[in-house]
């Protein structure tokens with residue numbers, strides 16, 4: 391699991407390092423600049439020149455340190471300081487002074503010989519301290535870096551490509567597009583969330599002497615990037631002396647006439663993710679079609695007619711007896727009473743419940759029904775459903791994904807999965823897990839149904855929250871990557887995620 395820190399948390403960690411862990415800022419900057427120079431050297435062609443573009447803050451200070459190390463190694467280095475030198479931070483100022491001792495002279499951008507193929511541009515204009523859209527000389531410097539890159543020079547960004555907002559992954563215009571970004575100490579949200587992740591190029595994290603102890607002292611949401619070993623490690627190896635009861639029974643409340651495939655995909659995904667048993671409860675006129683998709687699916691008919699409502703409560707309570715997890719929502723017939731039914735059901739059940747699709751839309755009008763839940767609740771909205779849950783526009787949700795998902799999770803005391811590129815899993819305790827698997831081929835009908843089925847299966851196998859959920863998300867994405875490798879992104883359909891992706895994944899992980 392890789393720790394990710396926001397700009398404010400980086401400042402707190404720096405303070406902790408300086409005041410309590412014997413690592414003054416000047417030393418952190420020295421280490422950062424040295425790491426930056428190392429990566430810049432790797433990107434250069436034989437005899438390549440270096441152009442280091444520095445801003446007024448500590449990001450510029452890192453650039454000045456990198457320039458010094460590059461000069462010390464005998465490379466041809468030009469340094470440009472953009473902005474008012476009188477406004478330099480004390481650390482940057484000190485490094486400007488130190489650079490003079492190495493013969494480096496700050497020069498105006500226009501007077502530089504334009505770098506080209508084989509040369510490397512170090513972007514040290516702005517890092518985590520960017521507070522507004524770059525304008526004037528700063529915008530010009532960013533445009534120049536872009537121009538040089540188009541002419542063949544490689545660009546390495548110090549910490550964050552200048553113009554990118556490190557807390558969200560959103561970018562101002564103009565923004566540097568980098569070939570590589572050197573993340574100092576810890577990853578930043580903007581390096582892992584799109585479009586930032588793409589603007590960063592290859593992200594290389596370097597240790598700068600800010601240990602884990604400093605990171606443990608920061609406040610606010612705790613962010614992590616999930617790695618393959620984390621997800622694999624969550625899944626238990628099956629013991630010989632076990633039976634289907636060991637692996638849990640999932641109740642799936644899904645499907646309706648015309649949407650029986652949704653229920654089938656949830657159920658098959660749960661069965662292919664290790665659930666011992668799966669039972670679907672659905673309207674009588676849909677049950678046969680749901681079960682016809684797979685011989686392993688058991689069924690319970692919901693005899694009432696029309697949208698799900700209070701009239702289904704007793705049947706659903708009976709269906710939930712002896713079950714270990716509930717997945718509800720995909721393809722259900724939704725009506726005005728569906729939200730109240732879900733609230734009542736959750737107030738009586740102790741098993742973990744995953745709400746997806748129309749179950750989310752059903753509770754969106756009155757989210758307070760979720761507060762009555764006895765057992766743990768997991769919501770798995772896509773951005774449109776998240777917009778309905780929060781009363782925001784989809785665009786607003788997408789531009790503040792981290793904030794929106796963590797606020798909903800902590801506000802309701804539930805686990806929330808905000809789907810999309812870089813799916814976020816926020817737990818009620820403030821932890822947020824960023825997922826890096828998956829591909830655009832998974833933007834296809836039924837893909838979300840598969841995810842809710844995997845979530846249900848892992849919960850039924852008694853894997854704790856939130857681990858079960860970020861593991862399900864990681865596995866679902868990697869299953870998509872494996873399936874896309876065989877089908878192409880265009881050819882990928884949701885069923886492939888189950889039959890090819892998940893199965894290949896479990897083999898790869900020895901599970």
Ligand SMILES: NC(=O)C1=CN([C@@H]2O[C@H](COP(=O)(O)OP(=O)(O)OC[C@H]3O[C@@H](n4cnc5c(N)ncnc54)[C@H](O)[C@@H]3O)[C@@H](O)[C@H]2O)[C@@H](O)CC1
Nearest residue numbers: 404418419447448449516517518519520521522523524549
């Ligand atoms: N926090 C830490 O522990 C460490 C931070 N370091 C570096 O310090 C960086 C953060 O430094 P700072 O907080 O000084 O911030 P930055 O260097 O990112 O930039 C902040 C400066 O730019 C100005 N500014 C912001 N947006 C502007 C805009 N659009 N136009 C013009 N001026 C603008 C601010 O007023 C401030 O003077 C990190 O990204 C990293 O590179 C490293 O030296 C290592 C240690």
Ligand SMILES: [K+]
Nearest residue numbers: 513516548550
């Ligand atoms: K930068």
